[in-house]
Amino acid sequence: MSAVAExxxxxxxxxxxxxxxxxxxxxxxxxxxxxxxxxxAGKTSLVRALSGxxxxxxxxVLVHGRLAQVPEGREMFAGLSVDDNLRLGGWRNGRAxxxxxxxxxxxxxxxxxxxxxxxxxxxxxQQMVAIGRxxxxxxxxxxxxxxxxxxxxxxxxxxxxxxxxxHAERGLAVLLIEQNARLALELCDRGYVLEAGRxxxxxxxxxxxxxxxxxxxxxxxxxxxxxxR
Amino acid sequence: xxxxxxxxxxxxxxxLPLLLPERHLPVYVLLLLAATVTAGVSLxxxxxxxxxxxxxxxxxxxxxxxxxxxxxxxxxxxxxxxAPVVAALAAVVVGAPLLRLxxxxxxxATLAVHLILLSLLGQGTWAGGAIGLQGIPPLSLAGTPLRxxxxxxxxxxxxxxxxLLISHNVVDSRAGRGLRAAAGSEIAAAAGGVPVxxxxxxxxxxxxxxxxxxxxxxxxxxxxxxxxSFPLLLSIEVVVMAVVGGxxxxxxxxxxxxxxxxxxxxxxxLGTRPGMPSYAPAALSYAVYALLLIAVVRYLxxxxxxxxxxxxxxxx
Amino acid sequence: xxxxxxxLLTGLGIGAGFALVGSGMVVIHRVTRVVNLAQxxxxxxxxxxTSALLATGLPHGLAEGAGVLxxxxxxxxxxxxxxxxxxxxxxxxxxxxxxxxxxxxxxxxTVWGDQPRSYAGLPGAVTLGGARIQAHYLLVIAVTLPVFxxxxxxFRGTDPGKALTACAENPYAARVVGIDVRRMGLxxxxxxxxxGGLAGVLLTPVQQVTFDSDVTLIVxxxxxxxxxxxxxxxxxLAGGLLLGVAQTLIAGYxxxxxxxxxxxxxxxxxxxxxxxxxxxxxxxxx
Ligand SMILES: Nc1ncnc2c1ncn2[C@@H]1O[C@H](COP(=O)(O)OP(=O)(O)OP(=O)(O)O)[C@@H](O)[C@H]1O
Ligand SMILES: [Mg+2]
Numbered sequence: 001m002s003a004v005a006e007x008x009x010x011x012x013x014x015x016x017x018x019x020x021x022x023x024x025x026x027x028x029x030x031x032x033x034x035x036x037x038x039x040x041a042g043k044t045s046l047v048r049a050l051s052g053x054x055x056x057x058x059x060x061v062l063v064h065g066r067l068a069q070v071p072e073g074r075e076m077f078a079g080l081s082v083d084d085n086l087r088l089g090g091w092r093n094g095r096a097x098x099x100x101x102x103x104x105x106x107x108x109x110x111x112x113x114x115x116x117x118x119x120x121x122x123x124x125x126q127q128m129v130a131i132g133r134x135x136x137x138x139x140x141x142x143x144x145x146x147x148x149x150x151x152x153x154x155x156x157x158x159x160x161x162x163x164x165x166x167h168a169e170r171g172l173a174v175l176l177i178e179q180n181a182r183l184a185l186e187l188c189d190r191g192y193v194l195e196a197g198r199x200x201x202x203x204x205x206x207x208x209x210x211x212x213x214x215x216x217x218x219x220x221x222x223x224x225x226x227x228x229r
Numbered sequence: 230x231x232x233x234x235x236x237x238x239x240x241x242x243x244x245l246p247l248l249l250p251e252r253h254l255p256v257y258v259l260l261l262l263a264a265t266v267t268a269g270v271s272l273x274x275x276x277x278x279x280x281x282x283x284x285x286x287x288x289x290x291x292x293x294x295x296x297x298x299x300x301x302x303x304x305x306x307x308x309x310x311x312a313p314v315v316a317a318l319a320a321v322v323v324g325a326p327l328l329r330l331x332x333x334x335x336x337x338a339t340l341a342v343h344l345i346l347l348s349l350l351g352q353g354t355w356a357g358g359a360i361g362l363q364g365i366p367p368l369s370l371a372g373t374p375l376r377x378x379x380x381x382x383x384x385x386x387x388x389x390x391x392x393l394l395i396s397h398n399v400v401d402s403r404a405g406r407g408l409r410a411a412a413g414s415e416i417a418a419a420a421g422g423v424p425v426x427x428x429x430x431x432x433x434x435x436x437x438x439x440x441x442x443x444x445x446x447x448x449x450x451x452x453x454x455x456x457x458s459f460p461l462l463l464s465i466e467v468v469v470m471a472v473v474g475g476x477x478x479x480x481x482x483x484x485x486x487x488x489x490x491x492x493x494x495x496x497x498x499l500g501t502r503p504g505m506p507s508y509a510p511a512a513l514s515y516a517v518y519a520l521l522l523i524a525v526v527r528y529l530x531x532x533x534x535x536x537x538x539x540x541x542x543x544x545x
Numbered sequence: 546x547x548x549x550x551x552x553l554l555t556g557l558g559i560g561a562g563f564a565l566v567g568s569g570m571v572v573i574h575r576v577t578r579v580v581n582l583a584q585x586x587x588x589x590x591x592x593x594x595t596s597a598l599l600a601t602g603l604p605h606g607l608a609e610g611a612g613v614l615x616x617x618x619x620x621x622x623x624x625x626x627x628x629x630x631x632x633x634x635x636x637x638x639x640x641x642x643x644x645x646x647x648x649x650x651x652x653x654x655t656v657w658g659d660q661p662r663s664y665a666g667l668p669g670a671v672t673l674g675g676a677r678i679q680a681h682y683l684l685v686i687a688v689t690l691p692v693f694x695x696x697x698x699x700f701r702g703t704d705p706g707k708a709l710t711a712c713a714e715n716p717y718a719a720r721v722v723g724i725d726v727r728r729m730g731l732x733x734x735x736x737x738x739x740x741g742g743l744a745g746v747l748l749t750p751v752q753q754v755t756f757d758s759d760v761t762l763i764v765x766x767x768x769x770x771x772x773x774x775x776x777x778x779x780x781x782l783a784g785g786l787l788l789g790v791a792q793t794l795i796a797g798y799x800x801x802x803x804x805x806x807x808x809x810x811x812x813x814x815x816x817x818x819x820x821x822x823x824x825x826x827x828x829x830x831x
Contacts, residue, residue, distance in 0.1 A: 053720055075718035077711045084707050091708060092723040098704065133722060280636065282643075327813065329820040333580035333639055337767055338816060341809040344764065348806050461760060465643065472640060512654045519648030526640050527630060 004029050004141040004173050005050055005067055009059035012045045019045040021197035022059065027141055030171040034184035034205060036218055037194035043177045044072050046194070047145045050175075065140030072145040072177075074130045078119025082110060085118045085129050089136030103132035107162060124155035131162065141173040142166070148180050156180075160187060181218035185209040193218075239390075246382035254378035256494050258450060261385035264486035265443035267470040268392050269436030271485075274468075275477020276405060277432045280332070283339030284440055285463035286346045291316040291441025292458070293356055296365045296448040305368045309445045316441020317434040324433040328426065343464050350456040361455025368449035381450045388446055389483070392439045397479050399435065462518075469522045475532025484534050492517050551676030552797040553790055558682030560789020561689035562588075562748040566766030567781040568696065569740035573624075574775045575713040576733035578635040583623050583642040584766060585759025586649035587738045588745030591616040592754040593653055595746045596662045613742040619649075620738015624731040631727075646759060653756040666750025685747045692743065693782050700778070709733060713776070741766075761805065768812035774819065 005027045012020040019042045027033045037043050048054040049061050051069045068089070077085050083100055090098035104111045107128050113121060118129055127147070134142055144163070148156040160183070166172045178184035185191055185205045193201040193214060201208060208214050249257060266288055273279050291312035298308040327338045351359045367374040368384065375381060399405050407428055448454055466489065474485025493514045500510035529536045566584055573581045591612035598608035623645050627638040666681035700706040712719045712729045719726050744762065745754065752758075769788055773780025788811070792804035 051721065069721060071718065071721050075715055075721060077714040077718055079714050080707060080710060084711075087704060088707060088711050088719075088722050088724070091704070095704065137723070280639070326817050329824065330816055331820070332636060334771070334816050334820065336639065337580070337771075338813055341764065341813055344760070345806050345809050348803075352803075462647075465647065468640070468643075508654045508659055511659065512651045515647050515651035515654065519644045519646075519651060522644035522647070523626060523641050526637050526644070527626075527633075530637060 002029055002064070003027065004031075004063070004065050005143075005175065006062045007046070007049065007059065008062070010046070010049055010056050010061060011058035012042070012049050012054055013057045014045075019197055020049070023194070023197070023199055025192055025199065025202075027173050027175050029140070030167070030173055031190065032167055032174050032176065032188040034181075034188035034191035034208075035175060035177045035194060036179075036181040036184055036191065036214075038217075041194040042197040043194060044145055045197075047072070047143050047177065050143055063141075066137060067141050067143060068134035068137040068139035069143040070127070070130045070134045070145060070147070072149075074123070074126045076118040076121075076126055076129065079117055081115050082118050082121070082129055083114045086132050086136055089133030090138075092137060097138070098136070100132075100136070103135055106135070106166070107132055109158075124151050124159070127151060127155075127159060128162075131159070135166070139172065141175065143175045143177070145177045147176060147178055148183060156183070163187070181214065182209070185214075242386060243383075246379050246386075251378065254382055256490065258378060258381050258385045258446075260486055260490040261382075261389045262443040262447055263467065263470060263490055264483045265385070265389045265392050266440045267467045267474070267482035267486050268389070268396050268479075269439035270467050270471040271474070271476050271478070271482045272396055272399065272439075273432055273436045274471055275481075276400065277429050279328070279429065279433070280336040280468070281339040281433075281436070281464075282336050282468065283341070283343035283346075283464050284436065284467050285459050285461075286339075286343040287316040287320060287437035287440035288444040288447070288463070289346060289350065289454075289456075289459035290319050290437075291444030292448040292454050293350070293362065293444075294441065295445035296362045296454050297356070299365050299449070300362065305366060305374075305449060306370065309368060309442075309449065312445030312448075313438035313442040316444065317438040320434040320437030321430060324430050328429050328433060340461070340464070343459075343461055347456050347459065347461075350459075357455070359456060361453060361457070363453050365448055365452045365454065367452065368446075375449070381446065385443075385446055385450075388442055392442065393479055393483075395435070395439075399432070400477075400479070466518060469518050473521055473525045473533060475534035475536070478532070478534045481532055481534040485532070488533065489518070489521065492521070548676065548797065550674045551678050552793045554673065554676070554678050554686075555682050556790030556793030557786055558685040558751065558789070559748070559793060560769075560786035561685050562744040562752075562785075563762070563765040563769050563788050564782045564785025565689060565692070565740045565744035565747070566762050567769030567785050568693070568778040569620075569737035569744075570763075570766055570770045571773065571775055571778045571781045572696075572709075572740065573620075573733050573737040574770070576709050577624070577628055577638070577712075577730040579627055579638040579642065580635070580767075580775070581623065581627075581642045581734070581737060582639060582763065583619075583646040583649065584737065584741050585761075585763035586646045587616040587619055587741030588748070588762050589653060589754055589756060589759045590619055590649060590745070591742030592745035592749040592758075593657045593662060593756075596664045596749065596754075597657060599664045609746040612746045613739050616742020616745065617735045617739035620741070621731050621735040623738070624734030627734075628727065628730050646763075649759070650756050657756070659756060661753040661755045663749055663753035679751060681750050685751075688743070688747060689782075692740075693778070696740075696778055705732075764805065764812075765808055768808050768815075771812060771816055771819075 003026045007023050007025045010020050010023040011018065023046060035043055035046070045054065047069055049056055050063065051067060077088065086100040086103055087098045104114070110128055110132060113125060118126060121129065147159055163174060167174060176184050176188055185208055188205045191202065191205045191208045192199050193208065201211065201214065246254060246257060266284060270281060270284050273281055294315035295308040295312040298311050299305050323342055327335065330338050350356045356362060367376055375384065470485035470489050471482060473488055474481030474483070496513040496517055497510050500513045525532060566588060570581055570584050573579060594615055595608045595612035598611055599605070623642060626645060627633065627641045667684040669680045670677050671680050671683060700710060708724050709729055709732065711724060712726050716726050765788055769785035770781045772784035788808050792808060795807055796804050
């Protein structure tokens with residue numbers, strides 16, 4: 001399987017502090033990959049490096065095809081309408097590539113609020129707009145930084161459903177960053193565990209979920225596979 | 230080591246008026262007065278984080294306070310002491326509402342204060358109107374009127390020394406530390422029990438008092454005042470001096486005032502050489518303010534004094 | 546009564562100029578957070594250049610157009626110097642624009658001297674409801690209103706306009722979707738330069754210009770802009786017109802030379818009131 005996004009020996013530093021310290025990570029075509037790690041492990045720094053918002057201090061970032069991100073904290077253009085938020089997601093496509101219809105087809109929930117200012121939406125609605133805005137770039141790989149943070153379980157289920165459909169119907173590759181490791185490992189094929197700027201574990205998602213170290217640190221001490229669904 | 234440097238600087242600057250040729254003494258006096266005003270700006274911008282684009286308004290208020298009282302028969306030394314008091318009071322009156330503003334709003338408000346003052350001075354018959362205030366007597370110390378530049382050079386020196394001493398003490402005081410905290414994060418400082426608003430007003434008034442005191446000396450030195458003596462550019466000039474020298478340092482204002490005054494003076498001499506067009510002095514000094522200000526903000530954002538300090542640490 | 550109408554129209558003409566200067570500041574500020582103190586210099590530059598070009602025999606329209614274009618270029622250059630360095634704070638950028646405004650003095654005095662300049666505008670006078678006013682004031686109004694309509698249409702209805710707003714709303718998110726925030730800032734500076742230049746070329750026939758006329762323009766422009774919190778061009782238009790009318794009325798009914806002070810006092814009062822309101826909102830939120 002060929003890679004759509006990849007880092008090799010990636011190092012990112014901020015004013016002396018090292019956020020990423022030699023990270024090798026690969027997302028293959030049509031692959032669902034989870035990245036889990038504690039607060040401050042460097043997940044968002046990895047996202048920024050992948051989308052070219054910070055320059056690596058060492059190592060390489062290779063993206064084959066288009067990468068779009070759903071940023072941590074959703075980052076709405078609060079005063080602009082939902083529709084304008086979506087349109088600007090397609091900024092790089094040129095005028096012709098900024099039609100927002102397909103996003104409403106995928107997430108009909110947004111149709112009713114399309115003219116509302118994005119800042120007035122609920123957290124779940126904003127997360128949908130953020131996903132829609134990223135999809136407007138017609139990405140080959142979607143990087144989602146904290147899908148579920150602050151959202152009700154029902155809303156999270158719905159968002160996960162949208163991601164599954166995008167993957168199944170369009171073959172979209174996803175790099176999913178999640179505090180909820182159980183959710184991420186269930187959804188994804190493979191996973192990486194980031195600690196203090198280094199990848200400490202990686203492999204098949206169900207193997208990671210059964211790994212006692214992962215269970216102890218991220219799954220509240222229980223091994224995921226033994227949990228009833 | 231520090232004390233020795235300070236003493237050496239004091240000795241050199243005290244000897245200068247006697248060594249300099251007569252025609253350079255006005256530059257010396259005006260340089261020290263500029264440094265005095267700049268010390269206030271530096272305190273305001275460096276420690277209280279407030280940009281003032283109207284500091285010369287308080288210079289003018291001090292000058293007019295001294296000039297008017299002297300013209301009306303008040304002893305000149307009292308007039309000189311009245312100058313900073315009036316300027317500080319004016320700052321309190323103006324500052325009480327305006328210091329609620331922050332950043333560029335405050336910068337603009339202070340500029341507006343300067344413009345309003347200019348217009349009031351230009352129209353007020355009590356201030357001599359557009360013609361100005363004439364016949365201000367010279368400053369009398371112990372019954373002897375100061376008539377030559379050397380005397381004013383020493384008065385200006387003493388004034389600057391007092392102002393720098395006060396600055397130094399303020400910076401090291403409780404209020405100074407509170408202010409620095411407030412310049413960093415106002416909410417945090419307020420939560421820590423620092424009376425931020427009060428301190429800001431005090432520093433604003435203090436910086437105005439510095440400017441007013443310098444203005445008082447200026448009034449007696451020149452013997453004439455008009456609205457044209459205090460153009461908007463003067464307010465900008467002291468900001469340039471403060472930024473160039475280095476905000477929030479004690480020596481920065483002196484260095485900044487010296488660099489700018491001497492440069493402008495040199496260019497002025499160049500510009501008034503025979504064969505130069507009539508606009509040359511003005512154009513050259515505008516260009517110098519502008520380029521120095523831009524270059525310093527872009528490349529030495531903390532000013533000359535801190536930059537030199539860093540360099541010296543690096544080489545030793 | 547007819548006096549009143551005359552003052553109103555004259556005031557609207559002058560106010561339109563303030564509004565153009567102010568909206569230029571708004572356009573720049575909302576995208577870059579920089580208060581551009583060189584804004585008045587764009588107007589003076591354009592006016593001086595236009596006057597020089599007209600003197601060489603270039604026809605009206607072309608000369609004014611060239612003035613506005615050069616002002617737009619000066620705007621972009623100002624932007625490059627002020628925000629070109631990544632990480633320049635808005636406060637530092639404000640000081641830089643102040644420096645550039647002073648630099649413009651040096652250039653203007655060198656190239657065009659320090660004497661006031663003017664040129665003929667739309668000739669003649671019009672009688673409207675018994676009031677005679679110079680026709681040029683009507684031209685100023687007739688140009689300004691469509692320009693503002695176009696500006697609104699640009700911000701509300703086009704993607705580049707929305708992208709400018711997006712940079713103002715959330716620069717990080719703008720970078721996330723691939724908008725080049727720095728380039729957008731320069732675009733805003735160019736637009737601001739053009740608006741300032743337009744004010745200069747429109748006002749010069751009724752108010753002669755000297756190299757330091759920028760102070761009056763910028764004070765009034767800022768007063769207009771600050772009414773809308775420096776973010777809303779539409780409010781800057783209303784504010785500018787209001788200021789123009791108020792000043793003309795004051796001057797017309799005997800206030801004489803106090804117009805500028807009144808504008809300044811209004812501006813100060815509005816700013817303090819806004820700060821007090823914002824402060825009390827913050828306290829409630831705590
Ligand atoms: N802009 C920045 N400037 C300085 N340090 C930063 C910056 N952004 C992140 N850091 C530091 O880099 C490290 C990694 O941060 P990062 O945001 O990548 O972590 P994260 O894994 O996304 O954390 P979280 O789960 O809290 O979102 C942290 O120590 C953080 O303090
Ligand atoms: Mg993060």
